[in-house]
Amino acid sequence: MATVIGVVVLIVGLLISIALHEPGTHDPRQAFRGARVRVLRGLWPQAWSRRGKETEYGIKAIPLGGYVRLVGMIPPAEAVKPVRGTGWASRLITESREAAVEEIQPGEDHRAFYRLTWWRKVIVMMGGPLVNLVIAVVLFTGVLSTIGTPTATLTVDSLVPCVPAVGSTECTEDDPASPAVAAGLEPGDTLTAVDGQAVSTWDEATAIIAGAADETIEVAIVRDGEPMTLEVTPAARERVVTDDAGQPVVDAEGNAVTETVGYLGMYSEVEVQRQPLTAGAALTWDYLGQTVQVVATLPQQLWHTARAAVGLEERDATSVIGVVGVGQVAGEIASADVDGYTLTQRIGDMLMLLGGLNLALFVFNMIPLVPLDGGHVASALWQGIKNGVARVRGAAKPAPVDVARMMPLAYGMFAFLLVMGAVLIYADIVAPVTVA
Numbered sequence: 001m002a003t004v005i006g007v008v009v010l011i012v013g014l015l016i017s018i019a020l021h022e023p024g025t026h027d028p029r030q031a032f033r034g035a036r037v038r039v040l041r042g043l044w045p046q047a048w049s050r051r052g053k054e055t056e057y058g059i060k061a062i063p064l065g066g067y068v069r070l071v072g073m074i075p076p077a078e079a080v081k082p083v084r085g086t087g088w089a090s091r092l093i094t095e096s097r098e099a100a101v102e103e104i105q106p107g108e109d110h111r112a113f114y115r116l117t118w119w120r121k122v123i124v125m126m127g128g129p130l131v132n133l134v135i136a137v138v139l140f141t142g143v144l145s146t147i148g149t150p151t152a153t154l155t156v157d158s159l160v161p162c163v164p165a166v167g168s169t170e171c172t173e174d175d176p177a178s179p180a181v182a183a184g185l186e187p188g189d190t191l192t193a194v195d196g197q198a199v200s201t202w203d204e205a206t207a208i209i210a211g212a213a214d215e216t217i218e219v220a221i222v223r224d225g226e227p228m229t230l231e232v233t234p235a236a237r238e239r240v241v242t243d244d245a246g247q248p249v250v251d252a253e254g255n256a257v258t259e260t261v262g263y264l265g266m267y268s269e270v271e272v273q274r275q276p277l278t279a280g281a282a283l284t285w286d287y288l289g290q291t292v293q294v295v296a297t298l299p300q301q302l303w304h305t306a307r308a309a310v311g312l313e314e315r316d317a318t319s320v321i322g323v324v325g326v327g328q329v330a331g332e333i334a335s336a337d338v339d340g341y342t343l344t345q346r347i348g349d350m351l352m353l354l355g356g357l358n359l360a361l362f363v364f365n366m367i368p369l370v371p372l373d374g375g376h377v378a379s380a381l382w383q384g385i386k387n388g389v390a391r392v393r394g395a396a397k398p399a400p401v402d403v404a405r406m407m408p409l410a411y412g413m414f415a416f417l418l419v420m421g422a423v424l425i426y427a428d429i430v431a432p433v434t435v436a
Contacts, residue, residue, distance in 0.1 A: 014354060074100035075403070079399060133284075142351070156188065160178045178265025179235055189222070210262050216231055217231070234263055237260070239261055304316065319427075322421060322428050323425070324424070333350060371410045386398045
């Protein structure tokens with residue numbers, strides 16, 4: 001039952017997110033009195049629809065995302081420079097322009113999208129992606145501040161009996177006792193200070209210990225309500241250096257960079273703790289940087305994913321995943337057999353996954369390539385730059401940016417998206433990414 005509830009939460013949430021993305025594009029154009037761009041219905045056959053005053057709203061028979069088509073996104077031929085040539089690209093540009101012009105009803109040319117000022121175009125096209133960004137912030141904030149997140153406390157949960165050999169996590173008879181055991185630390189002890197420095201989080205404590213390899217330091221604890229001080233000597237141990245995203249740092253030759261740190265040999269108790277309201281925005285900013293990095297390297301990641309799908313390499317745990325992979329991850333989270341993992345926490349993790357998907361939709365839609373929203377934002381910004389240069393020079397207002405010239409690139413982008421979707425679906429089936 002928990003699995004079903006969790007997956008349903010994700011699917012319904014994703015459908016709502018996609019549905020809300022489109023009013024984000026549709027509704028801002030209503031704010032421009034006298035220049036309200038007319039909106040038509042989108043792609044794919046309709047399973048259900050209802051016509052408003054001039055816009056058709058509906059649910060698609062093929063639920064491959066939302067779509068809003070604004071009338072007049074491509075300027076007519078008389079408003080731009082002529083397109084030269086007779087090749088397929090020129091024909092595609094001409095046909096796209098003719099189709100766009102046919103959608104403009106008689107007497108409504110003033111409502112065509114291409115006639116909007118550049119900043120109005122930016123507002124309209126940014127509306128949808130910003131809705132996804134806001135959804136991500138709201139979900140992250142809601143889950144972290146109401147349900148909470150597993151957090152390492154300053155209480156010792158268990159001890160590692162030895163200092164394992166490099167590259168191993170198992171203890172043998174030849175391994176020396178861990179510094180935590182040698183110093184007399186016990187499960188249930190709560191750290192209050194390390195090396196004379198008061199600590200309020202487990203990360204603060206472990207950071208001090210990591211910087212004290214082979215040095216004898218004092219650790220202040222509370223045991224059964226009584227304060228105590230123990231002397232410990234963290235063992236020197238090599239570990240791989242990781243970046244902010246948790247990925248190994250490599251040198252010029254591709255070898256992992258290591259560092260020497262102090263090792264005590266203890267684990268903390270983990271509790272689900274509610275976070276401050278600012279935690280959601282902070283997490284969004286952190287995830288945003290990671291998501292941008294993933295999208296920026298998308299062709300490279302797709303290449304490695306394709307190789308993994310045909311067995312030429314192992315699929316990385318941080319690999320980009322498709323809709324099938326998202327469903328698999330959701331199923332793993334919902335069905336995880338972990339002591340103390342409540343239904344509320346499962347739903348919270350699903351909502352966090354949904355927030356991550358909305359953040360990915362925001363970043364992906366902001367790629368400055370047509371047909372994505374970012375492509376239209378980029379063309380609007382270019383129009384603003386052209387207008388500004390003309391104004392400084394005292395020249396006439398330049399012609400609108402000809403979006404039709406981007407259509408060959410748009411078709412190429414659409415083909416790339418289809419290939420990417422097919423590769424990810426296949427890879428998610430034959431070489432799935434797990435969160436075990």
